[in-house]
Amino acid sequence: MAAQLQALLRFLSQDAKVPLASAMGKVKELQAAGLDNAQNISSANLKTIQSIFKDDKIAKQVHNAAKRVTKQGDKRAASDDSPSATSPQKRAKTASGNKLDRNIPATPFQIESALSLPITSPHEQPEEYLSDIILTTNRAPLVLAFAVIATKYTMPEQPLSSRLSLAQAVVSANSRSKAVSIGLESGRSAEEEGWGKGQPTIKILGREIAVLKRWDYDPNEGAPPDAEDRPEESQSTLPSSTPDSPPPPPPPLWGLDLESLRRKSNESGKPAHGGSSNEPGLPIYTAESARAYLLKSFIIDKNENAGDNSKLPKKKVPKPESPLEKERALGLLLRALDIVFASWAATLSPEELDKRAWMWYLRVRPDVQSGVAGWGEKGKVKLADILALKR
Structure with a gap:
């Protein structure tokens, strides 16, 4: 279920270009309507998608992206059957490197591994x-x-x-x-104008920042199964099922870019007001x-x-x-x-x-x-x- 959710979020945010915050707010409605992947969305009635996103432009954007992704998938499947197709071993090798193969859906583990930082080890430089x-x-x-x-x-x-x-x-x-x-x-900052109102905040280096929770991200x-080099300091965020275990850790977070949110809203001609996680266009x-x-x-x-x-x-x-x-x-x-x-x-x-x-x-x-x-x-x-x- 978690893998299916991540795949749906990747499609919405990467292929359909829906802001992540808006995508996360629509996942449950899409799943309830049986639209839990690009193929199902591509074959759905546009009105059904419009009823979920409440925005004709975004609905068409999602629908067209689903058709495009499904069509590309069909073409890749056909080319994989040809003698000249790239071998599965070669594709897997590409996906295991620091740069991800765009044709292979990235897992959270691959994403975290690709972001690793070059901290010099004691053996390299005492x-x-x-x-x-x-x-x-x-x-x-x-x-x-x-x-x-x-x-x-x-x-x-x-x-x-x-x-x-x-x-x-x-x-x-x-x-x-x-x-x-x-x-x-x-002038006042976006935060001072209330653009982060209603969003949770945390403090880092003494600075209060607005954040967005990343639910179901492990x-x-x-x-x-035999991976020894886990992404740097990453820990599972899935809750434990043991009754006597300590409460699960808080979910992973994104830092919200409130200044971009205000700027995009002003450029579109919408009146300035406090942003919320349900509004499309919430940038991170x-x-x-x-x-x-x-x-x-x-x-x-x-x-x-x-x-x-x-x-x-x-x-x-x-x-x-x-x-x-x-x-x-x-x-x-x-x-x-x-x-x-x-x-x-x-x-x-x-x-x-x-x-x-x-x-x-x-x-x-x-x-x-x-x-x-x-x-x-x-x-x-x-x-x-x-x-x-x-x-």
Whole structure:
């Protein structure tokens, strides 16, 4: 049942381009009408779909997408019978990589695995090597990195996809506050205008953010029976059936993009008002975009890192600006942050650790010019300063 629900949600949000929040609100009605997959939707009467979505444009969008997906499925099935078709073994190999095969429905396990972050292991770079590393970056991606690692310890029940989304929500809220304080933006935020009214909220790095619950999402769903490398820190969110067991963990979450919600509503000419999870167009911060931002935002400063050449493995070193070297820089930063948070996790409550996290960020963030001149400016981050925060 859970796999069927995820497949229906994927069709609605990815193929039919229905906002995830709106799609989740219509799943039960679709299932009750027997429209639990693209094929059934494609053969249904358009009026039936219109009665569920209450919007002729979206209903036609869903109906046409179902026909298109069903037709593509029929073509693939026919081509699979031909001698030139790609072998099942080759398709399975493609699906098991870091990039998912678009022709194969992605399971939650595959999604979480594809989002994995390059945290450097102790074997690759012992802790004492990190202290000589200096990175160049700007403040926003450093906040993102802090939030991703902080939530690993303050919200261990959240899968990586949720932590990336929530962390990006924190970054965006902080960036807007900063933009207002230095005069780049003015007026009240979407949150202050009530666009998040009625939505649950959580606090990360001291910042209150609106969230959307992701019901029935188990990050380990679809994992091979003998899989040893589970997605990073992911835990099953399915409730336990044991009567005496502790209550199930809270569901995974998305961070809501309230500023985009307000902007899209204003562009469409609708009057501004508080958004709700049942309204179409409720946007979220995506895990993929947050991960991509992290991967491109850090470089190792070769000029500043004294003795860096002796610390690096004896092999050809990529150029500092190359994607491979940026990924390596991120791995070193995340490892340093993980060392710090792991050292405190057993002695501080999640609430106390979250408060410390923001203070730690303020102590190690890059020095930039004040005011508008410092907006987006890059500076130095010494991993030695981060490691000094360790308990």
